[in-house]
Amino acid sequence: MTKRTIDHFNLAQICESGQCFRMTQRGEDTYCIIAAGRYLEAEQRGRECVFSCGEEEFEDFWKAYFDLEGDYSFYLSQINPNDSYLRNAAEFGEGIRILRQDLWEVIASFIISQQNNIVRIRRCIANICERYGEPKKNFRGEEYFAFPEPGALSCLPEDALKECGLGYRSKYIVRTAGSIADGETDLGKIRRMTYRQAKAELLKLFGVGEKVADCICLLGLHHMQAFPVDTHVRQALEKYYKRGFPKRRYKGYEGILQQYIFYWELKHARSPSEAPRPGRKQEV
DNA sequence: CGCCAGGGGAGCT
DNA sequence: AGCTCCCCTGGC
Secondary structure, X not given: OEEEEOOOOOHHHHHHOOOOOOEEEOOOOEEEEEEOXXXXXXXXXXXXXXXXXXXXXXXXXXXXXXXOOOOXXXXXXXXXXXXXXXXXXXXXXXXXXXXXXXXXXXXXHXXXXXXXXXXXXXXXXXXXXXXXXXXXXXXXXXXXXXXXXXXXXXXXXXXXHHHHOOHHHHHHHHHHHHHHHOOOOOHHHHHOOOHHHHHHHHOOOOOOOHHHHHHHHHHHOOXXXXXXXXXXXXXXXXXXXXXXXXXXXXXXXXXXXXHHHHHHHHHHHOOHHHOOOOOOOOOO
């Protein structure tokens, strides 16, 4: 067990922000996360968090995964006080962190995310892992599945993943897995590229367009200047930033602001009735 | 059954 | 850059 007191860190918000489709709520304030073949449970008690791993694994892996070294109070402090929309959105999601996820997992996950909703995306990914991922046991002795390596998917017929619910995205995953498995796409090289270079390279992948490439840059490469524009964010920008979002002002960390906006639009603006109310806990 | 939306993308011009 | 058409699944 490892315990930490962390500012600007909220498991519920991270989970619901929809950046990691393998983070799920387990108990009232407890979440489990499967990442890079590892399994973690974490419980939030106000500013305190208890993680189900030893200090060493926490320091070596999870600390970076949750981006605990990132200065989120700086990002929050830079928000234009006159921009009430952004101020609200940021306050609402002030515990969000941009997770440092595995590049291949992010590529596959966000190819699957296109024209898809979060519940289904989670199910698709769970299906793929159960079918093609390596089975493992967590500290409770329960079975869980790692995300399959590219080679485990590249050998499949292009339509095989339709059985996992991917629909037409099946061939995108199989072909992209192939281009990584056979070395045509070098993830190591992409990791060393700048944002612009990496995005251009990712756009070559079958099934990856503008929005997904930006998601991959932000969530798989931690390029904080990536600003993915999906339908929710587009509508918000059209509504609140008719003269364009002030990217200049937030140069270098536009991505976290995009997450605050996305999270606000997803949780609050679109369905106010389902938004969490102060002093009331959400049902499981 | 049809219709449509769900965190777009490919393939054109 | 903008346009069409398109892929599939689940909910209504």
